Amino acid sequence: MPSRTSTTKKVQKTGKQSPIPKEILENAFRLMATAKAMTDIYEANFKFVSKYVHATSRGHEAIQLAVGMQLHPQDFAYPYYRDDSMLLGMGLRPYQLMLQLMAKRDDPFSGGRSYYCHPSLRDEHFPKIPHQSSATGMQAIPATGAAMGFWYHEKMGTLPLGSAKNGKKYHTETVVNLDNPYPYHHKERKEMDAKPGLVVCSLGDASVTEGEISEAFQMAVLKKLPILYLVQDNGWDISANAAETRVANAAEYAKGFPGLETVSIEGNDFETCWNTVQDIFEKIRRERRPFLLHARVPLLNHHTSGVRKEWYRDDLAEHAQRDPYPILQKLLLENGFSAKDIQQIENEAIKTVASDFKLSKNAEDPRPEDLFTHDYAPTPVTEELGERSPANGETKVMVDCALFAIEELMREYPDCLLYGQDVGRRLGGVFREAATLAEKFGDHRVFNTPIQEAFIVGSTAGMSAVGLKPIVEVQFADYIWPGLNQLFTEVARSCYLSNGKWPVSCVLRVPIGAYGSGGPYHSSSVESVVAQIRGVKIAYPSNGADLKGLLKAAWHDPNPVVIFEHKGLYWSKVPGTEAARTVEPDADYIIPFGKARTALSADNQKIEKGESLAIITYGMGVHWALNAAAQFPGQIEILDLRTLCPLDEAAMYEAAQRHGKVLVVTEEQVNGSFAQTLAARIQENCFNFLDAPARTIGAENMPAVPLNTILEQRMIPSIEKVAKAMGDLLGW
Numbered sequence: 001m002p003s004r005t006s007t008t009k010k011v012q013k014t015g016k017q018s019p020i021p022k023e024i025l026e027n028a029f030r031l032m033a034t035a036k037a038m039t040d041i042y043e044a045n046f047k048f049v050s051k052y053v054h055a056t057s058r059g060h061e062a063i064q065l066a067v068g069m070q071l072h073p074q075d076f077a078y079p080y081y082r083d084d085s086m087l088l089g090m091g092l093r094p095y096q097l098m099l100q101l102m103a104k105r106d107d108p109f110s111g112g113r114s115y116y117c118h119p120s121l122r123d124e125h126f127p128k129i130p131h132q133s134s135a136t137g138m139q140a141i142p143a144t145g146a147a148m149g150f151w152y153h154e155k156m157g158t159l160p161l162g163s164a165k166n167g168k169k170y171h172t173e174t175v176v177n178l179d180n181p182y183p184y185h186h187k188e189r190k191e192m193d194a195k196p197g198l199v200v201c202s203l204g205d206a207s208v209t210e211g212e213i214s215e216a217f218q219m220a221v222l223k224k225l226p227i228l229y230l231v232q233d234n235g236w237d238i239s240a241n242a243a244e245t246r247v248a249n250a251a252e253y254a255k256g257f258p259g260l261e262t263v264s265i266e267g268n269d270f271e272t273c274w275n276t277v278q279d280i281f282e283k284i285r286r287e288r289r290p291f292l293l294h295a296r297v298p299l300l301n302h303h304t305s306g307v308r309k310e311w312y313r314d315d316l317a318e319h320a321q322r323d324p325y326p327i328l329q330k331l332l333l334e335n336g337f338s339a340k341d342i343q344q345i346e347n348e349a350i351k352t353v354a355s356d357f358k359l360s361k362n363a364e365d366p367r368p369e370d371l372f373t374h375d376y377a378p379t380p381v382t383e384e385l386g387e388r389s390p391a392n393g394e395t396k397v398m399v400d401c402a403l404f405a406i407e408e409l410m411r412e413y414p415d416c417l418l419y420g421q422d423v424g425r426r427l428g429g430v431f432r433e434a435a436t437l438a439e440k441f442g443d444h445r446v447f448n449t450p451i452q453e454a455f456i457v458g459s460t461a462g463m464s465a466v467g468l469k470p471i472v473e474v475q476f477a478d479y480i481w482p483g484l485n486q487l488f489t490e491v492a493r494s495c496y497l498s499n500g501k502w503p504v505s506c507v508l509r510v511p512i513g514a515y516g517s518g519g520p521y522h523s524s525s526v527e528s529v530v531a532q533i534r535g536v537k538i539a540y541p542s543n544g545a546d547l548k549g550l551l552k553a554a555w556h557d558p559n560p561v562v563i564f565e566h567k568g569l570y571w572s573k574v575p576g577t578e579a580a581r582t583v584e585p586d587a588d589y590i591i592p593f594g595k596a597r598t599a600l601s602a603d604n605q606k607i608e609k610g611e612s613l614a615i616i617t618y619g620m621g622v623h624w625a626l627n628a629a630a631q632f633p634g635q636i637e638i639l640d641l642r643t644l645c646p647l648d649e650a651a652m653y654e655a656a657q658r659h660g661k662v663l664v665v666t667e668e669q670v671n672g673s674f675a676q677t678l679a680a681r682i683q684e685n686c687f688n689f690l691d692a693p694a695r696t697i698g699a700e701n702m703p704a705v706p707l708n709t710i711l712e713q714r715m716i717p718s719i720e721k722v723a724k725a726m727g728d729l730l731g732w
Contacts, residue, residue, distance in 0.1 A: 062268050199225075201216075203250070205232065457472065512565065543622075593646055612661070618641040621665035660689055673696070697722060
């Protein structure tokens with residue numbers, strides 16, 4: 001219905017006495033006075049608080065409070081860096097926000113790890129706030145992922161994190177610390193009906209020009225997701241204004257997404273904001289579809305503490321005329337409040353803010369040892385379990401071992417789902433790696449996405465936040481680049497920067513490597529780049545049994561896992577890769593990350609005579625080495641790392657010390673590669689045991705793998721090249 005879903009309307013105040021209850025008006029003004037007092041005290045203590053960069057909501061308070069005060073504990077919120085009024089509206093006290101302002105140890109959001117107003121909150125009494133980055137547009141994809149998680153739960157008949165249990169009424173008490181004398185609007189929350197949750201993604205208008213925003217809008221409309229994109233438009237980026245950076249405001253831009261209903265309002269008028277948000281929230285909860293609310297607001301404070309308004313702004317007087325504070329004061333006067341009442345509320349707000357500022361200033365700073373906590377959440381998989389080679393098992397190609405692993409997971413766990421490009425019913429993956437899964441489990445559990453790798457990767461953060469464990473696929477390693485921003489910024493850092501509250505549980509499958517003249521955009525190896533992203537685990541198996549066991553471990557791991565799956569090993573069609581076919585392990589088989597496997601052992605006599613060599617490798621390198629080792633009977637030990645992060649350094653160093661000679665084999669271009677770092681670590685940690693330099697062999701250092709077969713073969717390693725490198729090192 002285009003008339004409903006693509007119209008932009010202007011909402012204007014009627015001028016009648018406000019239908020908003022006096023209690024809400026009083027609480028809104030108290031919170032707005034609090035936000036203003038916070039800005040004032042930060043300015044008065046500028047030199048102290050500007051040690052760490054921060055921004056405040058001054059000018060944006062009305063729309064932020066209208067949203068924050070109407071969120072429930074079953075909702076998910078993704079505020080941006082100027083949303084401190086929204087946080088106050090949710091029921092947080094100034095003290096909690098100030099602990100983050102000053103990067104204190106008891107900062108409830110990040111433990112002193114992230115900036116002011118970069119919240120992450122996981123408390124049953126409050127709206128859930130998963131970790132997000134500095135929120136300059138990147139948060140739209142994880143937020144939309146959370147809304148897609150709601151969609152999935154509703155399809156499955158399951159409950160997302162934070163929902164009322166079994167349809168009963170949700171009852172909470174004492175949401176805010178009673179030691180705080182400040183009467184927030186839901187200090188004592190009464191019973192409320194267990195309405196379906198929704199997601200709010202808060203954005204500055206300038207961030208809507210980010211390409212990732214369109215990916216989020218696209219999926220929100222395609223799946224009819226219960227999300228509000230709140231766009232606060234103050235007319236500025238940093239020093240660039242709207243006229244020089246945007247051809248349309250957010251509401252105008254959103255018309256290109258039929259089904260995303262847009263509403264534009266003046267965001268400085270609390271009454272208009274409250275009524276509009278109330279209406280939109282009711283529709284989202286009832287109709288389960290996306291909205292965009294574009295709110296025009298003044299920017300009355302600095303962009304941030306480090307970029308001050310007086311340096312470049314020429315519109316300060318005009319913005320001051322649209323201040324939401326006197327507008328709300330006037331509304332109170334029109335609705336039974338006296339000037340004395342208003343002054344008393346202001347005085348109480350100033351007193352509370354001053355008291356909380358002093359408390360937070362004197363709070364404990366983080367301790368040096370705090371640096372090393374929550375880089376990963378603990379995994380339950382700590383040992384190898386199940387039967388790797390069942391007595392009656394059948395030999396399967398590698399791609400089928402992965403397929404059966406996912407089928408077993410989906411059969412047992414309703415929170416397991418799979419999505420990506422072309423994995424759905426029609427094709428089941430370009431490598432048939434998801435064949436028949438949609439037929440067996442439904443199109444809501446196995447589905448295609450548009451060509452948007454950023455969404456595929458980043459949405460897992462939101463899906464995980466609402467209690468799901470998605471398996472997603474980037475079709476080729478060459479296509480991972482658009483997704484790296486989300487992987488690095490949103491997914492990998494979530495556990496650490498939320499101080500352990502929001503680890504992202506997801507599995508990212510990435511077919512990788514050169515195979516059959518795939519050419520420059522279907523042949524790349526990218527593990528060195530991904531290995532630089534801290535907070536992600538990485539597997540790179542060489543055979544079907546390991547792929548199945550590692551996939552199971554990855555899914556049960558509460559952390560993000562990237563699994564590189566070499567295309568040339570999927571069916572063992574490449575000569576010399578027959579060992580990638582294995583007996584399919586049983587359904588309980590699982591391999592812990594960080595445990596290497598000896599793929600070939602050397603003869604003890606050769607070792608004792610100093611005539612042996614250790615090969616450190618993974619993926620296709622295992623097969624090049626296995627075939628090359630046939631030319632050096634008994635002299636070669638091959639250590640298959642299986643996982644690159646965590647890395648089995650102990651096994652690697654033991655092999656180096658046992659043999660005194662080490663060759664690291666990779667398919668990547670050698671210079672600056674992960675493989676070279678392995679050789680450097682061996683050199684650094686085992687120098688006294690080495691009889692020769694630790695060597696590395698890999699692809700030629702050219703920009704891309706060429707299409708022509710002759711050039712491709714010259715570019716990448718081979719059995720013959722690895723055998724020559726073995727011989728050279730053995731003869732050292």
